[in-house]
Amino acid sequence: MSDPLALLPGYALRRASNAMMGRLAKALSVADLGIAEATVLMSIGERRDLKSSDLGRILDIRRANMVPLLKRLEDKGLIDRIPIDGKSRALVLTPPGKAVLREVLRITSQFEADLLARIPDEHRAHLLPALNCLWGEGTTE
Amino acid sequence: MSDPLALLPGYALRRASNAMMGRLAKALSVADLGIAEATVLMSIGERRDLKSSDLGRILDIRRANMVPLLKRLEDKGLIDRIPIDGKSRALVLTPPGKAVLREVLRITSQFEADLLARIPDEHRAHLLPALNCLWGEGTTE
């Protein structure tokens, strides 16, 4: 009942991501937030110049899929939209949104610490640079 | 338009997995297979003793979610089910299923090579052991 696919880095990447994101989702559920929602709050932060389309490019989420994601956050009263011009609006955090962001930052820093603690010393420093070679320019293409 | 979240290993893990799985999905689409479907074919391989519930445990897929997944493979004529007892059936590859598996193995080995090639020499050997610390026992919990 073992798993021979564990020798494949791509398979291990998928399993590791699924397992850790499951844990993160559980941790964020106490704030009634999904992972994508929390990521949006963290990306907006103190900024007051971020458009939906900008954020989609940063997070690699398509325009059409930003709509229900931002709508959920707006319905919860966590974000607001400030007109920039007739076509675009800047995403900003509301006061409740900033309070929730502080909780999100607390949860995620705990989560990141737990993640790193699972990795033996000799491998730990290599993980982030290795992972960051797998996305960025040209990987989505 | 940069992404400060890239300093978080958890975020990088999710982005790396999404990016690479997007590439793998695209590569597998020429065989008209999803990633989960391909993983099932690879897991069955030459075995003739694997039950749906066993496979679900290995791949961390719930019983209920195995049903449509296996049904798609069965509808495509790639897997068959051999009664073990009145309650269980063994999953086996059909001859067409074995042919598709060979194509899957070709695609995935190319994919794994591409993945590793993206990582600088000094980090490469650390990736698999680090990732394998993040799933296994207790991570799903």
Next chain:
DNA sequence: TATTGTTATACTCTATAACTATA
């Protein structure tokens, strides 16, 4: 013309609850 934002739609993956039948 290109970009922004939106609607509609569909597929995959995931999760839970409840049911049947067999070990």
Next chain:
DNA sequence: TATAGTTATAGAGTATAACAATA
């Protein structure tokens, strides 16, 4: 009682196509 398999259902995430309005 526990396990195997199924059905139904719901929520996310992701993908495409098409449209209106603005830069």
